[in-house]
Amino acid sequence: MSHYAFHERGKDVTLEADFVVVGSGAGGATAAAALARGGARVVVVESGAWRDPPDYPSTTYGTMRDLFDDWGSTFTRGRAFWPIVQARTVGGTTVINSAIAVRTPGDIFQQWEREHGVGGDAFATAMWTYQDELETELSVELVPERAKGRSNLLASDADAALKFGGHVMKRYVKGCEGNGQCLQGCKALKKQSTNLNFIPEVMALGGDIVSCAPVKRVLFEGKGAVGVEGSFAHPLTRARGGKFTVRAKKAVIVAASATHSPALLERSGVKSKALGKYFRAHPGTGIFGCYDEPVDMNIGATQGWASTQFRTDPGLKLETLAIPPEMVASRLAGGGTQLMEHVREYRHLAMWVHACRAESVGTVKNGFGDKPVVHYQLDEKDMLRFRDGMSLVARMHFAAGAKAIIPGIHGMPYKLGPDEVKLLESAPLDPRAYVAVLSHLFGGCVMGSDPSRSVVDANGRVHGYEGLVVADASAIPTNLGVNPQHTIMSLARYFANQLLS
Ligand SMILES: Cc1cc2nc3c(=O)[nH]c(=O)nc-3n(C[C@H](O)[C@H](O)[C@H](O)COP(=O)(O)OP(=O)(O)OC[C@H]3O[C@@H](n4cnc5c(N)ncnc54)[C@H](O)[C@@H]3O)c2cc1C
Ligand code: SF4
Incomplete structure (x- = not known):
């Protein structure tokens, strides 16, 4: 050996x-x-x-440099350039x-x-x-009570109110400490x-x-x-x-x-x-909920709550997700003092996402420098599903007591209040209006x-x-x-x- x-x-x-x-x-x-x-x-x-886990990075920059495939620089080629995230x-x-099983x-x-x-x-x-x-x-376990964190608990509250059929996640993790660092690699040696x-x-x-x-x-x-x-x-x-x-x-x-x-x-x-045909994915995106009390989404399991109730109709999965602080900042609008104002709200934000069970298919070809070239975009039927996912996530935040949401949709207001959630039903169907990521990939x-x-x-x-x-x-x-x-x-x-x- x-x-x-x-x-x-x-x-x-x-x-x-x-x-x-x-x-x-x-x-x-x-x-x-x-x-x-x-x-x-x-x-x-x-x-x-x-x-080795002690050498795992702590920051998003270090993660992209040391762990991501090609610094995370693979994108879909199509109507929108959505990142395809994988490790190398x-x-x-x-x-x-996040080790969800x-x-x-x-x-x-x-x-x-x-x-x-x-x-x-x-x-x-x-x-x-x-x-x-x-x-x-691989020691699959339910996210332990002590590691749930407030974001996951708030999602359970929303689920109880809306009856979205959710559950606490099972993951390949032995004794999660709730450090919210799954993306950077689990330094605590808990993730399997x-x-x-x-x-x-x-x-x-x-x-x-x-x-x-x-x-x-x-x-x-x-x-x-x-x-x-x-x-x-x-x-x-x-x-x-x-x-x-x-x-x-x-x-x-x-x-x-x-x-x-x-x-x-x-x-x-x-x-x-x-060969290279029938490439598929579950493109996902998130909505921030803004809460009066601190949420501290990075304290607790990176992902802890999910619902598969909408898997066949309209075709998506709902989940909680904590992303590193730098990634949160990159998703808040503005620059300079305006961005700093938005970042000040960081502790009060919870991010919940939907992963769209898209039916659209794409292709993968071998490109320059052996980099895969992926042609992929969602058709209108999938974009309708994708938009439905935005409404479901938004409704969850308001059911959990959020005072506003940050939908992150180009062309829409930065924040929406509880009375404006209906606006999402007419949100753009252009994929370029959304910041989505492909992390569940199939086919080729x-x-x-x-x-x-x-x-x-x-x-x-x-x-x-x-x-x-x-x-x-x-x-x-x-x-x-x-x-x-x-x-x-x-x-x-x-x-x-x-x-x-
Ligand atoms: C951020 C993120 C979170 C996710 N969370 C979950 C989750 O919680 N639960 C879940 O079920 N799924 C999750 N997924 C998806 C899941 O991790 C992947 O679907 C799964 O790891 C894919 O397995 P794979 O063997 O196909 O590829 P990978 O696990 O990506 O392994 C492929 C390996 O091949 C290596 N490789 C590539 N090209 C070459 C080459 N030419 N020569 C030698 N080696 C090469 C790569 O470096 C890589 O190490 C997540 C994905 C991401 C990006
Ligand atoms: S990184 Fe943190 S949240 Fe993820 S498995 Fe390890 S201890 Fe749990």
């Missing part, structure tokens, strides 16, 4: 394994651990650097996410079977069994990101991890994948270092995320009509039985190739309407176990 970090030019690394896994996030780390548990020799190759570090996006809803497996020829009852049973296991292994469990487990079982190592291409002999190669990239300067090559005797597992996996397969020469290498409409089969194997599997969010053929990590991890474990059987 070794960790190979950045190597200078001229110092090349060549390794051999049964399986090489590209990416160490939700999908990659889970697949790697399953394979290592099965007795295989596994090498995980990760584009980002290894960061050992542990992938599980290091920066939601089981795959049963209707999703039925939809996959109906529309994509995969899924069905037996598949659902296997996936839920893996979700049971993951909940135990994969750099703390599955990756060390792979190493303990004899596997290697190669970090600062963006894979340039998958290597083939005929139609069989036999390894990967690339050059090390310095964790800060991104300067190119020595070359790395990992040969795989049994299979290459690609788990580089919904944006990077299709881009990697494209530049590796994989031919598939569906979708699973299905028809090779003309899918990239991988029901076992994650790329149609028409040998020894090439995709085990991450890119294989998911639809949106979910719930947070995706649980689905991604159980899918990755399922695909890995199929390789062992």
